[in-house]
Amino acid sequence: MAVVNTNANASIAQNALARNERAMNTAMERLSTGQRINSASDDAAGLAIGSRMTSQIRGLETGIRNANDAISMINTADGALIEVTNMLQRMRELALQASNGTTTSDDRSYLSAEYANLLSEIDRIAENTQWNGMNILNHTTDASSQFAYQVGANGGQTIQVQFGDLTDTASGVFAEIKASHNAIAATTTASAITQGTSAVVVSTRPLPP
Template sequence: MRINHNIAALNTYRQYNSANAAQSKTMEKLSSGMRINSAADDAAGLAISEKMRGQVRGLDQASRNAQDGISMIQTAEGGLNETHDILQRMRELSVQASNDTNTVDDRKEIQKEVEQLKSEVNRISDNTEFNTQKLLNGSLGAVGTSSDTSKVTLTSATGLKKGDYDVTISTAATQKATAAGSATFDGTIDNALKTADLSINGVKIDFSDLADDADSNAVVAKINSYSDKTGVTASSTSNKIALKTDTYGSDTKLLLSGSNAAKFGGAVSGGADAVATITDENNVAETITGTGKSINYRGAQLEAQGAGSATVTVANTGATLQIGANKDQSMSVDINEISTKTLGDASVGFVKDVNLESQDGANNAVKTLDKAIQQVSSERSKLGAFQNRLDHTINNLSTTSENLTAAESRVRDTDMAKTMMEQTKNSILAQASQAMLSQANQQPQQVLQLLR
């Protein structure tokens, strides 16, 4: 029997410390609700958990960013809605001023309102803001240029990132056209034109006011007087008539019917759509078949003017919305300038030049304003598409954040029921060890029995 070293007490003391330490760990987990309270608890788990936490917080912020983006878009769309109302009123005034029941003085009074409406369109363009950032003055427009507009023009840079895009037009768009007809219209041969039976794209051509021996120029003029209805233009070669569509591509229509159709045009050929290969800023190539000359590339619109190559350079892409948790997970929202100097075009005139003080001016203004209304409608449609995309983005971000949070919880959070079981076990072991330590400390006293 030895008294210098109480081995039983030492063993019990070690077990007591172990149970006490385990009890402290479970108490820490229960009080914090987390399985990992320090790197020592699970070094790899801590690293994984912190990375997941960064992603979750990034996703949640990206969702808030998208919601702010929707608010910005709604602000811009509200301004465009009012612009729409103004343009509709201007068109109404144009129709009113086109009526010759109005005197010159009447039209001058109408023009006064038109001038005020123009000023309001420009004020909306200059002053519509979100968080002090102007929205409709063109500062958020997507801007790009082509190195060779005889090959490619960029009509809209929506959806493109900044950088250079190499465009190669391998197939140029063509119009549908007929070969020359079988009849010669030289002004000397009787072709019985007055009773000729010809329909183009379902529209019957009335030749009754032409002379039977009309020349080819007269026939061309008559057919072209129906161009706005048929979408087809006539020309003359060697006094024979050939026809072609006004638009390009496979979807264009060129159908001749009637008993005399062959006199005015032969077999139909052409009607190809443009085919382009576009290489982006990351050197990724994509081949696209357009609709006629028009090519839709990632939301941007290009016009293929002819076969060949050009470089499209995008210098500004509008506002960038960060809609992801990581680098470059963003989308661009562009808003074009909506003012009297941009509404309309060179062919029909611009809203800034609308003048209703004459019947001709009022009549022409109707077409100008129709174009302007179409442009604002197009811009609003684009903004609506952006907003719908952001709605889906928010839903996806919320789902991803939820699932990633669940995964992070499995790594970081404690299972309370299981930990309570461990706590109960460790508490009992600690109490039992304490009792046994007391018993072990009593064993050396038995040596006193030998001294009696």
């Protein structure tokens, strides 16, 4: 007759030892990683929720970096536009000075030369203002110079910014300024030059939003 020898106390002790060892390993893993959930066996539902939250956090971090890039691009354009605004103000001053009846023909020729140089400089700024290798003020990037910045963690969470075209070839942007420059260069009467001054005022309209 077969005889089976068992030691219940030893089996209980062995199971308790194995259980305590697993608990100790889990505690050590949590201490080393600083995370309560390290695998699906710790908390399957919690792991799934944590994974989604981690994905959102990383997406938001990327959105923040994208937003900072957008701010940098806008600051670049803003700096160029400030310079252009200053030049337009100076061009208006020149036109007003040329319209004065005490201004001689020689004076107007000097004023006209400075006016032309300012117009050329505005065009140069528009052609050469770049961010990350992209022209942002002359529409060479795309048809409308409109940029979409991904600032959220999910698709479609974007902000769009459209820059104006400052080149003198843009339809209507500098047409009036050029006409006024021609009036200053070719005319010696104060009344005709005043018409050019009015054109300068029209040309300083704000860029489209």
